[in-house]
Amino acid sequence: MMGVTVLFSVAAKSLRYRLSGVILTTIAVALSVFVLLGVEHVRQESRSSFASTVSGVDLIVGARTGDINLLLFSVFRIGSASANVSWESVEAINEHPQVDWVVPLSLGDSHRGYRVVGTTEGFFDRYHYGRKQQITFDTGSQFSETADVVLGAAVAKSLGYGIGDSLILSHGVADTSFVHHDQVPFTVVGLLSPTGTPVDNALFVSLEAIDAMHADEETAQEHGHDERESHDDHNGHDEHDEHDEHGEHHAHDEHDEHDGHDEHDEHDEHGEHHAHDEHGEQDAHDHSGPLGSVSAVLVGLDGPFATLQVQRWINEFEDEALLGILPGVTLTQLWDIMARIEDTLRGIAILVFISSLFGLNAMLLASMRERRQEIGILRSIGAPSLFILGMLVAESLLIVIVGIVLAIGCLIVAIGAVNGFLMSEVGISFSYQILYPTSLIALTLIVIVSVFMSLLPAWQAYRLSTSPGASSSQSTTFETRSLRDASS
Amino acid sequence: MSDAAAEEYAIALHDLAFQYDASTALVVDIPSWQVAKGEHVFLYGPSGSGKSTLLGLLAGLQVPTRGAVSILGEELSGLSARQRDRFRAQRIGVVFQQFNLIPYLSVVDNVLLASHFGDIRQPSSRSKALDLLTRVNLDDSLHDRLAGELSIGQQQRVAIVRALINSPQLLLVDEPTSALDHTNRDAFLALLFEVVQASGCAMVFVSHDPAIAASFERRDDIANLNHGATS
Numbered sequence: 001m002m003g004v005t006v007l008f009s010v011a012a013k014s015l016r017y018r019l020s021g022v023i024l025t026t027i028a029v030a031l032s033v034f035v036l037l038g039v040e041h042v043r044q045e046s047r048s049s050f051a052s053t054v055s056g057v058d059l060i061v062g063a064r065t066g067d068i069n070l071l072l073f074s075v076f077r078i079g080s081a082s083a084n085v086s087w088e089s090v091e092a093i094n095e096h097p098q099v100d101w102v103v104p105l106s107l108g109d110s111h112r113g114y115r116v117v118g119t120t121e122g123f124f125d126r127y128h129y130g131r132k133q134q135i136t137f138d139t140g141s142q143f144s145e146t147a148d149v150v151l152g153a154a155v156a157k158s159l160g161y162g163i164g165d166s167l168i169l170s171h172g173v174a175d176t177s178f179v180h181h182d183q184v185p186f187t188v189v190g191l192l193s194p195t196g197t198p199v200d201n202a203l204f205v206s207l208e209a210i211d212a213m214h215a216d217e218e219t220a221q222e223h224g225h226d227e228r229e230s231h232d233d234h235n236g237h238d239e240h241d242e243h244d245e246h247g248e249h250h251a252h253d254e255h256d257e258h259d260g261h262d263e264h265d266e267h268d269e270h271g272e273h274h275a276h277d278e279h280g281e282q283d284a285h286d287h288s289g290p291l292g293s294v295s296a297v298l299v300g301l302d303g304p305f306a307t308l309q310v311q312r313w314i315n316e317f318e319d320e321a322l323l324g325i326l327p328g329v330t331l332t333q334l335w336d337i338m339a340r341i342e343d344t345l346r347g348i349a350i351l352v353f354i355s356s357l358f359g360l361n362a363m364l365l366a367s368m369r370e371r372r373q374e375i376g377i378l379r380s381i382g383a384p385s386l387f388i389l390g391m392l393v394a395e396s397l398l399i400v401i402v403g404i405v406l407a408i409g410c411l412i413v414a415i416g417a418v419n420g421f422l423m424s425e426v427g428i429s430f431s432y433q434i435l436y437p438t439s440l441i442a443l444t445l446i447v448i449v450s451v452f453m454s455l456l457p458a459w460q461a462y463r464l465s466t467s468p469g470a471s472s473s474q475s476t477t478f479e480t481r482s483l484r485d486a487s488s
Numbered sequence: 489m490s491d492a493a494a495e496e497y498a499i500a501l502h503d504l505a506f507q508y509d510a511s512t513a514l515v516v517d518i519p520s521w522q523v524a525k526g527e528h529v530f531l532y533g534p535s536g537s538g539k540s541t542l543l544g545l546l547a548g549l550q551v552p553t554r555g556a557v558s559i560l561g562e563e564l565s566g567l568s569a570r571q572r573d574r575f576r577a578q579r580i581g582v583v584f585q586q587f588n589l590i591p592y593l594s595v596v597d598n599v600l601l602a603s604h605f606g607d608i609r610q611p612s613s614r615s616k617a618l619d620l621l622t623r624v625n626l627d628d629s630l631h632d633r634l635a636g637e638l639s640i641g642q643q644q645r646v647a648i649v650r651a652l653i654n655s656p657q658l659l660l661v662d663e664p665t666s667a668l669d670h671t672n673r674d675a676f677l678a679l680l681f682e683v684v685q686a687s688g689c690a691m692v693f694v695s696h697d698p699a700i701a702a703s704f705e706r707r708d709d710i711a712n713l714n715h716g717a718t719s
Contacts, residue, residue, distance in 0.1 A: 003604075006601070006604050010590075010601065013592045013593055013597075014590075014592050016592065017634075017636075374590055374591075377587065377588060377590055378590070379549060379573075380547065380549065380576070380582040381576075381577060381582070381601065381602040381605055382573050382574065382576045382577020382578070382602070382605035382606060383577075383605050384569070384605075385569065385573075
């Protein structure tokens with residue numbers, strides 16, 4: 001295909017000759033492709049990070065409310081629970097034969113604008129994000145004492161807390177809450193590694209701590225707190241050999257002994273047991289109302305096939321109006337709402353791209369006048385009209401391809417630049433995998449559309465090349481003649 | 489005129505007429521005109537006499553409204569557009585008044601592009617180009633310069649090389665010296681004759697400059713042969 005080589009070589013030299021205009025046009029194309037690919041990349045990345053906010057959790061159970069509301073407050077900690085789930089129900093769910101584990105969540109407190117999550121140690125084992133990634137501790141470990149608090153990465157970073165710092169939690173979730181649980185200063189015992197999920201923006205305390213806070217607040221009675229402390233004290237030294245890092249757990253291990261010997265070898269089972277512990281403690285203190293309840297429960301099942309069955313059982317729960325949702329399904333529903341915004345962005349990106357193509361065409365059309373001679377010359381040395389047409393198409397093609405390469409390069413550089421910031425601020429990063437099947441299709445379409453659009457100036461060039469005025473001799477001869485006539 | 493007779497001529501026109509569109513008068517109306525192979529013709533006439541249009545017809549860039557253009561024995565109207573392009577590339581060389589070269593290609597590339605369209609696949613075309621360039625006194629240092637950077641005189645010399653690279657049998661030259669001063673003009677003409685003589689091709693040289701006419705044995709007034717001229 002020597003002809004094609006010549007075609008592109010001539011086209012490339014022609015572009016180099018008109019470099020300033022070509023550079024501007026190429027930048028315009030590159031920018032528009034950059035926006036197009038960038039929007040697509042952010043879309044894909046946010047979709048996957050969104051979908052991976054929570055994994056490994058089969059069901060999320062809360063008091064009956066909307067699916068999305070339950071997901072929003074339990075996972076994203078947006079909004080709040082309309083009602084709570086009683087301990088009796090948590091217990092009942094845990095005892096369901098197909099339920100593997102439960103992790104209760106107690107929400108509703110905050111610290112300087114960050115949500116406080118009361119939960120069990122099982123949360124750190126059970127809650128996964130991304131592709132089954134576990135939450136890991138950057139430093140320290142999970143709470144063992146009631147007054148221990150574990151901080152999400154973003155909380156620790158933005159508030160500047162480290163291990164051993166003490167802080168006061170507030171009731172309610174407003175940034176400046178008037179009700180502080182001043183009575184209970186918490187000590188930071190663990191900092192989580194960044195996850196890029198709402199986990200980063202939360203503080204984690206034990207359910208006992210939540211209870212203690214509210215109990216103290218209401219009655220200022222100390223005995224509940226003491227009770228728990230003593231409970232912890234005389235608990236489980238028997239398993240220190242297996243669970244070195246989980247010494248803190250042992251408060252609950254005694255309970256484990258009598259309901260789950262068979263599962264002791266697995267760390268993973270802790271979540272389940274804590275629920276029992278809580279239940280036991282709640283019973284002991286005879287809490288009722290909000291103190292004896294949690295906001296939501298994360299549930300793990302024995303197998304994927306049990307999901308719908310258990311969900312139905314929960315939704316038809318007799319003692320309490322409960323709602324069980326499949327996180328994946330509800331995330332998708334939530335995503336569909338957000339997807340409209342992205343469709344809009346995508347639409348804008350496409351319009352930007354089309355306008356850059358018009359710019360490209362305008363440049364080629366504007367150059368047509370000065371290219372009359374060039375076309376005439378090419379014709380006179382035997383260039384077929386199709387060569388002229390092909391040359392114009394090749395020129396647009398080159399501009400678009402250089403634009404695309406430039407855009408991809410810029411996107412990679414931009415991801416690198418943004419990632420440094422994102423990683424340190426919110427613990428997420430964009431992948432460098434910027435070419436998806438959809439974006440490859442988009443790029444192919446970009447090339448096809450630009451070729452198609454370049455047919456307009458190319459056709460004009462073709463027409464010029466076949467029109468009688470094509471032989472440049474004529475126009476130029478006439479011009480110089482008229483000049484000469486004027487002077488004589 | 490028989491085909492056999494046409495074979496004898498570089499150019500044979502018969503009852504040729506051309507108009508740009510049906511509503512305007514004929515620009516070219518030539519009952520008969522021949523140029524023998526290897527013959528050099530000086531064609532002169534005032535502006536608007538249809539000289540450039542005639543050259544377009546001879547080069548096959550334009551299709552006659554009526555009549556026949558036979559070039560080197562080939563009836564141009566019998567060829568497809570693609571065939572005419574190929575024919576022009578291979579058999580006809582064209583030199584214009586000015587702006588002969590693609591400004592963004594180097595001197596050598598300008599010449600080689602013509603050889604590309606001539607479809608003559610010989611590795612020697614480059615050495616032939618360099619050889620011809622040397623013969624028109626364009627030294628090596630200029631070969632890789634962009635054509636647009638050369639002086640007009642240099643460009644016109646490159647144009648001769650470009651026109652002759654495919655060893656055409658007909659050279660069409662349109663006012664090639666009008667942009668040159670006297671010294672350059674004479675040098676250019678001397679070169680042109682030298683190179684054309686060596687190649688043995690026929691030449692139609694269009695100009696209104698009587699000083700050049702003296703160099704030609706045959707001088708045709710376009711007013712005499714073109715009845716369609718409206719001046």
